[in-house]
Amino acid sequence: MVASYVVVLFLLIELLISGAEALSMDYYMMSCPFMDQIVRNTVNQALRQDPTLAAGLLRLHFHDCFVQGCDASVLIDSTEDNTAEKDSPANLSLRGYEVIDTAKKSIEDQCPGVVSCADIVAVAARDAVFWAGGPFYEISKGRKDGRRSKIEDTVNLPAPTLNSTALIKVFDQHGFDARELVALSGAHTLGVARCASFKNRLSNFDSANDVDPTLDSSFSRTLSRACSAGDDTQVPFDRTRNSFDTGYFNALQRGMGLLSSDQTLFTDPRTRPVVSGYAANVAMFFLDFQQAVIKMGLLDVKEGSQGEVRLHCRRVN
Ligand code: HEM
The missing domain is CATH 1.10.520.10 (Peroxidase; domain 1)
Structure with a gap:
């Protein structure tokens, strides 16, 4: 009895000191x-x-x-x-x-x-x-x-030039696994990126390739034309920039991911099945996204x- 009073008192004091409310x-x-x-x-x-x-x-x-x-x-x-x-x-x-x-x-x-x-x-x-x-x-x-x-x-x-291994590491440091990384990246179903964020993929990409080989070639020409207007030109992540849908994952399947950090999720065999799963099943994407974004919010x-x-x-x- 006395012991439980002591425990309650201890908890109360701790609550007062930290001012913590859950x-x-x-x-x-x-x-x-x-x-x-x-x-x-x-x-x-x-x-x-x-x-x-x-x-x-x-x-x-x-x-x-x-x-x-x-x-x-x-x-x-x-x-x-x-x-x-x-x-x-x-x-x-x-x-x-x-x-x-x-x-x-x-x-x-x-x-x-x-x-x-x-x-x-x-x-x-x-x-x-x-x-x-x-x-x-x-x-x-x-x-x-x-x-x-x-x-x-x-x-x-995370920088937009990161590959999947680096992304998995960054997200792991925050307690997310590879599946949660893909679900959260699904946020790119909304909005735009500026050419500055992906122009490295369009020319002088690496020693072997002028253009990022994981980028659909006709899409890369479209992007180059759009980006000739300047680094601040905005390009939507998918065809429905204001709709929260599976358009982003469909784009990745077509080689039309805007950022390296987007397309790498489809290139990497560890995350590709998750991308394909979400592209085919909106309910699964929504469920995983909401769980991951609630976790992010904590x-x-x-x-x-x-x-x-x-x-x-x-x-x-
Ligand atoms: C996986 C790693 C991620 C990288 C490397 C990344 C990087 C970027 C970059 C470079 C842009 C475009 C910025 C610009 O060009 O002005 C962008 C836009 C955006 N990002 Fe991410 N992002 C990541 C994950 C996320 C996550 C987890 C969320 C939310 C849960 C998110 C939500 C968005 C949204 C909604 C936009 C569009 C913003 C707008 O239209 O104003 N991103 N991201």
């Missing part, structure tokens, strides 16, 4: 019950005006979670003495910041100082996927916002006093 689906049930609804309305309104932002919001979530965990560090603006993550070359084409700001403002009006920017990013990405025709999944909330955002931390983001999450609830998503309190 993540949960209904984390804001008492403190901000309309949080989900406000984010959904904001996202839907933004996407009605610009459907291409669905891709931006999903990518924002990925680039947030893979650097310092899902703590909205990607949203912080640089200051005089600190160059933040968002000014790294890998993040310069990120989009959707305004949508997060709008949602945060509406939420602050209703329940000030309660809902973290990190949770808003995760919920907005979820709503963007669903809006684009993808699966709906429930997510836990209670992430705290980080206080650190440094350009050098973005070295952890990467190195800060709880309690490990972080804060930022009042403005672009700066620490």
Whole structure:
């Protein structure tokens, strides 16, 4: 009896010291019950005006979670003495910041100082996927916002030139297996890449080949023509850039993957069956994607006093 009191007391003290409250689906049930609804309305309104932002919001979530965990560090603006993550070359084409700001403002009006920017990013990405025709999944909330955002931390983001072995390694470091790598790469069913991200495949590729041999030859000519307009020219990952579907995996099967890091998933015998499986079975892709993206949303999450609830998503309190 005494022993169990001691255990309970010990747990309470630990909870007080760390300020930790576990993540949960209904984390804001008492403190901000309309949080989900406000984010959904904001996202839907933004996407009605610009459907291409669905891709931006999903990518924002990925680039947030893979650097310092899902703590909205990607949203912080640089200051005089600190160059933040968002000014790294890998993040310069990120989009959707305004949508997060709008949602945060509406939420602050209703329940000030309660809902973290990190949770808003995760919920907005979820709503963007669903809006684009993808699966709906429930997510836990209670992430705290980080206080650190440094350009050098973005070295952890995978480069588009990586081959499958390197990709498998990077994702393994974050706890994902090869199948989850393919499922998450399926996010490239949405959006575009700029020529700068894949032009290395179109000429002077390597000592043996001028053009990347895994690229369909007629597609490579189309890309070269498009990219003659400049490095910032945008090319969709698949034929349906605003629809969350299996178009990306079908493209890989035709040698029409845009990035080296996309096409390599079909070249490598370890991941090719997964690509083919998803191309043929949308339900399987959706199920695996939602499991993997929920897991991504829990990467190195800060709880309690490990972080804060930022009042403005672009700066620490
Ligand atoms: C597997 C490793 C990955 C690499 C190397 C990679 C790299 C890239 C690159 C280079 C771009 C185009 C950027 C530009 O040219 O401006 C891009 C776009 C995008 N990425 Fe990834 N990515 C990866 C995984 C992911 C994951 C896991 C997600 C989300 C779960 C994601 C979501 C997106 C989306 C939605 C876009 C389109 C953005 C837009 O249209 O604004 N990517 N990615």
